Amino acid sequence: MDTAKADVVLRSRYEARSTQPLDLTIADVREQIVPAAAGLEIDWDGTWARVGDQPANPFTRLASFFTTREVPVATAVDEAALDRTFTEIRVHDIPTVEGTIRFDGTRPVGVPPVQGRVLDGAGARDTLLNGWVTAQTLDLPVMPAPLTVRPEAVDETLRAVAQPAVSAPIRFTGRDGDAELTPAQTATVLTFVPDGSGGLAPVFDVPALTGLLAPQLAKSEVEPKDASFAVGGGSARVVPGIVGEKVNWPKTLEQLAALAVASGAGRSGQAVYEKVEPKLTTQAAEALRIVEPVGAFTTSGFSGPSGVNIRTVAQKVNGAVVKPGDTFSLNEYTGPRGAAEGYVESGIIDHGRPSTAVGGGISQFATTLYNAAYFAGMEDAGHTEHSYYISRYPAAREATVFDGAIDLQFRNNTENGIYIEALAGGSDITVRLWGTKTVNVESVTGERTKPTEPTTVTLPEGKDCIASSGAPGFTISDTRIIRDARSGQEISRHTRTVKYDPVPVVKCEKKDEDKEGE
Incomplete structure (x- = not known):
């Protein structure tokens, strides 16, 4: 064709x-x-x-x-x-x-x-x-399809490993008693995986084993405890830390594979203990040279729910140690400040008006801490003033905080450690920073300028309306002068200018029922 x-x-x-x-x-x-x-x-x-x-x-x-x-x-x-x-x-x-091999009970x-x-x-x-x-x-x-485990390897592992593993308890002897793993417990933590050579390898769940065994030897362990400081009478001394001794369970359980296939007395091993240094050792605490007060401040005039919150946060911060070069963050150190942490609803400033929220009043503690750090010569690492002036705080030398949003931070710019002492009473809070005094700090507050008059806000009467007589706003400056404590020579001078908004006049009025009906 x-x-x-x-x-x-x-x-x-x-x-x-x-x-x-x-x-x-x-x-x-x-x-x-x-x-x-x-x-x-x-x-x-x-x-x-x-x-x-x-x-x-x-x-x-x-x-x-x-x-x-x-x-x-x-x-x-x-x-x-x-x-x-x-x-x-x-x-x-x-x-x-x-x-593989699985367990039906034991x-x-x-x-x-x-x-x-x-x-x-x-x-x-x-x-x-x-x-x-x-x-x-x-x-x-x-x-x-590829076959990783030989059929005969299943029977071999069953006889040589699995059956002996659950034949009797396995014990680890500690310094104060034994920790026992029962056959039923062994069955829950033992699995088998391909060993890469055609056989099966036993695998023990170490975290689950630790959960079963650790409580049984807990009383034989010594928890590490950080060194701390005892302060008072114008001086501070180191309270020695405690070196802990804990069972090293991963290392202890390295014996388990051999113990599981042993018989009689061979099914008992020794718990392996190791020393655990505290996060702050005695030697490290002594090297911080925390010996005397370096800055302190007191504020007062709170009560009720605000007092609850201030005492709660003071208890949390009391004893904090800031190492040389480190930055202290109030929000980071305390973590969330909600009802679950013991804080209650109290007064706050919301968009320039009085309001309430859980954790209200913490700003008074922040202001007290800020001033203690101010007079200790700490480096300001970030703070925010209130939107309007509160008379019980020093003008241009105060701070507000809000959980997760507005923070107070200062940096320890000295060669020595800083220990924070926070003591709250019924209506006052004192924060004192301890370390080694190297500077003297002076605060010079300027005159109030550029006054601004408040506006009037009328709100429906109720929980969300907190009446206020208002107050004028103004601008003011504060100058911090830092001098060497020995020579008196000026080291630095810094001026911060703050503008306070006027406090609005808030009126709470009843609803006009007639107009509402219309």
Whole structure:
């Protein structure tokens, strides 16, 4: 047949094949693909190159009337699309269920492996490329899935490890009694995984084991305790810390694999203890040279709920140690200041007006701490003044805080440690910073300037309305002068200018029922 005519015949029969569904079988699963979507198209030029030209030999031409020569179709492959197709049909792979050992109560049960099967990628590709044009259904080859654990290894591990592990209790002897792991407990913390060599390896859940055993030896341990400071009478001394002794459970449990397969007295091991230094050792505390007061301040005039909050935060901060170069953050040190932490609802300033919130009153403690740090010569690492002036605080030398949003921070810029003493009474709070005194601090407050008159706000009478007579706003400056404590020579001078908004006049009025009805 003439090549052009033969091409027309072939195209009429096979050209639409790429858009027609092709059935596949993968072991016992049936799947269907569309060749074109799988990246398969007939390469007509390549196919005719395989057919070749008419032979010149007349005898060969004559023989062609009586013989058949099969020529494979050449395929143009979109490799990315074909890879996606193989990825999709691999969902029919059945992975091997590895052999293992599980526990039914305290009885170990061997679980033999079940070998799976996976698509033979190379074989499936050859089958698809060679047969997709002419076949109605193609059987894609599969091969056994990898088997990690030998069947016989399950029985071996069952006899050699699992059964002995739950045959009797395992004990760890401490300095004051024993910690015992019962067979039932062993069964809950022991599992088996492939060991990479065809066998099974026992794996113990160390955190769960520690949870079971640690309470039994807790009374034999000594908790570490930080060194602290006793202050009073103008001097401070170090209260020595305590070096703890705790069971090192990870190291102790390294014996467990051997103990689990032992018998009799061999199922008992020694708990391994280690010394645990406190976070602040006695030597480190002494090196901080905290010996005398370096700055102090007192504020008063609170009561009721504010007093509860101030005493709560003072108790939390009392005893804090700030090492040389470190920055103290009030919000970070106290953490959340909510009802769960013992704080109650009290007065705050919300958008320039009196209001209430849980933790109200903490700003008085912040102001007291700020001034103590101010007179100790600490570096201001960030603080925010109130939006309007509160008469019981020194103007331009006060601070407000808000849980998680507005913080008070100062940096210990000395070569010695700082110890914070915070003592709250019924209506006053004193914060005293202890260390080694190297500077004297003077505060010079300027005159009030640029007065501003308050506005009037009228609100419906109720809990959300707190009446206020208002007060004018003003601008004022404070200058901190720091001098060397020995020579009296000035070290630094810094001025901070603060603008206070006027306190609005808040009127609480009853609702006009008639107007409301209209």
